[in-house]
Amino acid sequence: MASERILLTGATGYVGGTLLDRLVKSHDATILKLKFDVLVRTKEAAAKLEAAYGDRIKAIQWPGLTDAEFIEKTAANYNLIANVGSGFIEVGARAFVKGLAKGKEGKHDAPAPWILNISGCTNLADKPLTGTPYPDRVWEDAKSREVYDWEVEQEALTPYPQRSTEVAVLTLADELGINAVSLNTPLIFGEGSGLFNRQGIIIPVLMRYTLMHGFGFKLTETANFDWVHVEDLADSYILLIKRILESEDRGVSAIPHNKDGILFPTVGRALQIEIFQRCLDAAFEAGLLPREDTPKEKEIRNVPLQEIADEITAGLLDMAEQGWGGNKAQTGTVLKKLGWVPKHTQESWAQDFKDELIALKEGRRPWTLDSCIGDTGKKAEA
Numbered sequence: 005m006a007s008e009r010i011l012l013t014g015a016t017g018y019v020g021g022t023l024l025d026r027l028v029k030s031h032d033a034t035i036l037k038l039k040f041d042v043l044v045r046t047k048e049a050a051a052k053l054e055a056a057y058g059d060r061i062k063a064i065q066w067p068g069l070t071d072a073e074f075i076e077k078t079a080a081n082y083n084l085i086a087n088v089g090s091g092f093i094e095v096g097a098r099a100f101v102k103g104l105a106k107g108k109e110g111k112h113d114a115p116a117p118w119i120l121n122i123s124g125c126t127n128l129a130d131k132p133l134t135g136t137p138y139p140d141r142v143w144e145d146a147k148s149r150e151v152y153d154w155e156v157e158q159e160a161l162t163p164y165p166q167r168s169t170e171v172a173v174l175t176l177a178d179e180l181g182i183n184a185v186s187l188n189t190p191l192i193f194g195e196g197s198g199l200f201n202r203q204g205i206i207i208p209v210l211m212r213y214t215l216m217h218g219f220g221f222k223l224t225e226t227a228n229f230d231w232v233h234v235e236d237l238a239d240s241y242i243l244l245i246k247r248i249l250e251s252e253d254r255g256v257s258a259i260p261h262n263k264d265g266i267l268f269p270t271v272g273r274a275l276q277i278e279i280f281q282r283c284l285d286a287a288f289e290a291g292l293l294p295r296e297d298t299p300k301e302k303e304i305r306n307v308p309l310q311e312i313a314d315e316i317t318a319g320l321l322d323m324a325e326q327g328w329g330g331n332k333a334q335t336g337t338v339l340k341k342l343g344w345v346p347k348h349t350q351e352s353w354a355q356d357f358k359d360e361l362i363a364l365k366e367g368r369r370p371w372t373l374d375s376c377i378g379d380t381g382k383k384a385e386a
């Protein structure tokens with residue numbers, strides 16, 4: 005029997021690169037039978053991936069996530085797609101769902117195909133400075149429908165590209181008889197294992213801020229992030245892939261999906277002031293702080309929203325407020341019930357701040373927010 009091929013985006017990215025690497029290197033019997041078609045935007049990336057991973061993968065050059073026609077045509081050839089490149093490009097995400105639906109036309113006895121989406125926790129944040137603060141709110145993926153309903157309501161008020169995309173994928177999949185899951189991802193940390201970008205965003209950004217200014221910042225006392233190591237996040241996708249491929253009903257009864265399909269791959273939670281405290285501890289311990297022109301004590305200052313938006317989120321106030329001021333606590337239990345066992349817990353989290361400084365010192369941080377949100381002209385983070 006020919007091996008099943010699954011389609012992946014983001015192979016040059018932090019999450020997608022790590023996922024592809026772990027898939028190709030997995031010794032799991034189900035995963036070993038798979039081949040991976042990866043959509044990449046350059047010839048160079050295609051050549052590098054094929055040289056490293058041989059015939060387990062096929063790189064397909066594509067114009068990108070805004071070419072709906074190409075995506076629909078391509079997606080029609082697959083039963084399982086992991087769109088983990090960018091969570092911000094609605095037109096592309098919708099086209100994947102439409103393509104899957106097209107591929108299913110006339111195949112009434114075949115199980116419905118799946119799309120695994122990526123999204124992020126800023127979708128769920130309150131607006132503590134310009135709107136109503138909800139400092140005690142904790143979202144639960146066991147009550148995913150409530151999360152979906154709230155996101156739909158918010159979209160009607162203030163669309164936010166990453167949330168628009170998440171809602172669109174789940175809603176359209178429901179309408180067209182496709183199965184969709186969206187991993188609403190918290191802060192991702194740790195070194196990735198892909199061939200291209202291996203770094204996250206949030207710890208590098210906050211560490212850079214700390215080193216540049218000599219202090220941390222706060223917009224509120226309640227801003228927080230849940231967190232997950234990039235390898236564990238990749239493994240949560242692999243778990244879903246296995247559950248889909250290994251069960252007779254292709255995972256439909258086990259995996260909550262579509263309007264119930266917003267799942268949280270979360271492991272721990274930290275206030276942002278705790279994250280800055282760890283940045284400061286690492287920088288002071290390494291002797292990088294204090295400097296002559298920086299505070300002699302470890303300090304986390306109140307800083308105006310506009311200043312943070314200008315410095316970190318390209319002037320976008322809502323993104324700064326949601327990302328760096330918002331409460332977005334997420335309790336994830338569904339993936340663990342499905343069998344996900346994250347390996348990186350408190351120890352890895354604490355170590356990451358030291359590792360981040362080493363990475364900075366070794367010049368492994370030519371980072372930008374642009375590629376994380378895609379080329380939509382807007383910048384954002386998680």
Ligand SMILES: NC(=O)c1ccc[n+]([C@@H]2O[C@H](COP(=O)([O-])OP(=O)(O)OC[C@H]3O[C@@H](n4cnc5c(N)ncnc54)[C@H](OP(=O)(O)O)[C@@H]3O)[C@@H](O)[C@H]2O)c1
Nearest residue numbers: 014016017018019068069089090091124192375376378386
């Ligand atoms: N990183 C985090 O801490 C974090 C936290 C929460 C949620 N997320 C979610 O995870 C997503 C992926 O994050 P990441 O850190 O893996 O990002 P990344 O390292 O910047 O990778 C982005 C990937 O998406 C591809 N891509 C971007 N725009 C594209 C476009 N217009 N057309 C085709 N491909 C495009 C990039 O391909 P090229 O190499 O061709 O540009 C790259 O492979 C984010 O968009 C966000 O929704 C991330």
